[in-house]
Amino acid sequence: MENKMYNIKMILAYDGGKYNGWQLQGNTDLTIQGKLEEKLSMLLGEEIKVIGSGRTDRGVHALGQVANFYTNQSVDVKALKKKINEELPKDIKILKMDIAGERFHSRLNAKSKIYEYRIWNGEVPNIFERKYCFQYKDHLSIEKMKEAASYLEGVHDFKGFCSNKKMKKSSVREIYSIQIVKEGDWIILSFHGNGFLYNMVRIITGTLIEVGSGKRKVEEVEKALESLERKDAGFLAAPEGLFLKEVFYS
Amino acid sequence: MENKMYNIKMILAYDGGKYNGWQLQGNTDLTIQGKLEEKLSMLLGEEIKVIGSGRTDRGVHALGQVANFYTNQSVDVKALKKKINEELPKDIKILKMDIAGERFHSRLNAKSKIYEYRIWNGEVPNIFERKYCFQYKDHLSIEKMKEAASYLEGVHDFKGFCSNKKMKKSSVREIYSIQIVKEGDWIILSFHGNGFLYNMVRIITGTLIEVGSGKRKVEEVEKALESLERKDAGFLAAPEGLFLKEVFYS
Numbered sequence: 223m224e225n226k227m228y229n230i231k232m233i234l235a236y237d238g239g240k241y242n243g244w245q246l247q248g249n250t251d252l253t254i255q256g257k258l259e260e261k262l263s264m265l266l267g268e269e270i271k272v273i274g275s276g277r278t279d280r281g282v283h284a285l286g287q288v289a290n291f292y293t294n295q296s297v298d299v300k301a302l303k304k305k306i307n308e309e310l311p312k313d314i315k316i317l318k319m320d321i322a323g324e325r326f327h328s329r330l331n332a333k334s335k336i337y338e339y340r341i342w343n344g345e346v347p348n349i350f351e352r353k354y355c356f357q358y359k360d361h362l363s364i365e366k367m368k369e370a371a372s373y374l375e376g377v378h379d380f381k382g383f384c385s386n387k388k389m390k391k392s393s394v395r396e397i398y399s400i401q402i403v404k405e406g407d408w409i410i411l412s413f414h415g416n417g418f419l420y421n422m423v424r425i426i427t428g429t430l431i432e433v434g435s436g437k438r439k440v441e442e443v444e445k446a447l448e449s450l451e452r453k454d455a456g457f458l459a460a461p462e463g464l465f466l467k468e469v470f471y472s
Numbered sequence: 473m474e475n476k477m478y479n480i481k482m483i484l485a486y487d488g489g490k491y492n493g494w495q496l497q498g499n500t501d502l503t504i505q506g507k508l509e510e511k512l513s514m515l516l517g518e519e520i521k522v523i524g525s526g527r528t529d530r531g532v533h534a535l536g537q538v539a540n541f542y543t544n545q546s547v548d549v550k551a552l553k554k555k556i557n558e559e560l561p562k563d564i565k566i567l568k569m570d571i572a573g574e575r576f577h578s579r580l581n582a583k584s585k586i587y588e589y590r591i592w593n594g595e596v597p598n599i600f601e602r603k604y605c606f607q608y609k610d611h612l613s614i615e616k617m618k619e620a621a622s623y624l625e626g627v628h629d630f631k632g633f634c635s636n637k638k639m640k641k642s643s644v645r646e647i648y649s650i651q652i653v654k655e656g657d658w659i660i661l662s663f664h665g666n667g668f669l670y671n672m673v674r675i676i677t678g679t680l681i682e683v684g685s686g687k688r689k690v691e692e693v694e695k696a697l698e699s700l701e702r703k704d705a706g707f708l709a710a711p712e713g714l715f716l717k718e719v720f721y722s
Contacts, residue, residue: 235599235600236599237599237600283600307596307597312597312599312602313599313602314599315596315597315599316596317596346557346565346566346567347557347562347565349485349486349487349562349563349564349565350485350487350533350604352562352563354600
């Protein structure tokens with residue numbers, strides 16, 4: 223791979239609803255990465271390996287996933303983008319395609335990411351956005367959710383907010399900000415951080431929903447951070463509400 | 473039906489994607505009306521017939537369809553609305569339920585309607601709205617579309633803009649306004665009229681798209697109005713872009 227001459231960077235969007243995530247370990251059946259590699263390899267006539275900024279879980283969406291791949295060919299990126307969008311299924315599209323420097327690596331060079339979690343808090347379920355949000359009709363206190371979120375901002379060991387029990391690497395991450403905005407019946411949570419553990423955004427969201435609904439006290443969030451125990455954090459919020467929004471590079 | 477004492481009015485939304493329209497003549501399999509009647513009859517324990525403001529075609533959506541039904545029971549509309557929304561599928565929901573005067577009739581009393589047609593005119597197809605718009609990537613001249621639309625406003629015989637060839641009743645209708653708004657890559661067409669013939673909004677939309685793309689001259693729209701011939705109007709635009717937005721009563 224490293225001996226290929228050209229490095230192409232892509233920004234892409236996908237509806238993760240029917241996919242087994244960006245990449246399923248040991249089984250590439252119906253993954254976003256698999257679809258991209260299949261279509262790029264076909265169009266370019268060489269075996270293409272796609273590197274993503276990170277994995278998204280089964281059912282999670284992306285508005286701005288970043289990925290790159292190496293090729294032996296000098297590529298007309300405008301024409302290739304058009305062609306591959308014609309070949310890709312309706313739920314995966316390339317928004318932008320550029321020639322990158324040879325050292326650019328989507329995952330290793332990523333400095334931070336923004337994830338967005340969308341909650342529909344209306345009395346009547348939302349029909350047209352039903353596959354792109356978590357529907358929760360009971361009252362949620364935005365004030366309490368914001369207060370709980372403020373405990374999670376900063377540098378912490380998020381081991382208790384991770385589904386991977388056998389985690390060997392460091393589970394310390396920095397969350398720069400958690401924004402919670404209410405617009406009509408929507409509650410939109412935005413998480414900006416230098417990295418996120420497996421299921422971390424969805425477990426934090428589940429915890430904040432439990433705080434907002436009164437099932438959990440604000441102080442319990444601090445306790446879950448200290449204990450490092452998964453059982454002290456909240457439920458795993460559904461994947462269909464989660465979007466990888468943006469990946470930042472230096 | 474007329475001897476039932478209580479008349480209930482509903483405003484409802486639905487994703488028409490998987491339904492054979494509001495009502496399929498001679499076959500009630502998988503229609504919006506059929507689903508409503510099934511669930512209301514079950515909950516109320518009597519046979520309920522639902523009257524809609526009008527039919528929507530197979531695959532067409534509604535943001536504010538109006539319907540009413542008669543029942544023998546004094547209904548707690550707030551509780552019934554909650555219950556039926558729990559029973560209805562995810563793509564049909566009641567937004568509002570009220571007790572109406574006994575003479576209220578969703579179809580006969582309707583004074584006018586607004587339909588909205590959504591065109592995604594972006595270079596890259598829209599992933600998350602793909603089931604709720606018509607995707608057209610080539611250039612469309614909004615100015616020409618507006619000019620052509622102005623010919624269609626007012627009182628006209630819209631026989632040429634109707635799919636029903638054996639139409640016996642009058643095909644004269646009044647379109648109060650056709651608004652065309654461009655917002656980013658969206659082009660939104662709003663049709664306000666006192667009534668619309670079978671497929672009329674979609675045929676007008678198809679005609680306006682052909683004018684906007686340069687395939688058809690603005691003046692040809694006037695000709696199609698005069699000739700009353702279906703062949704002189706444009707193509708039938710896809711149902712997934714169309715929404716019944718609002719029904720007005722005096």
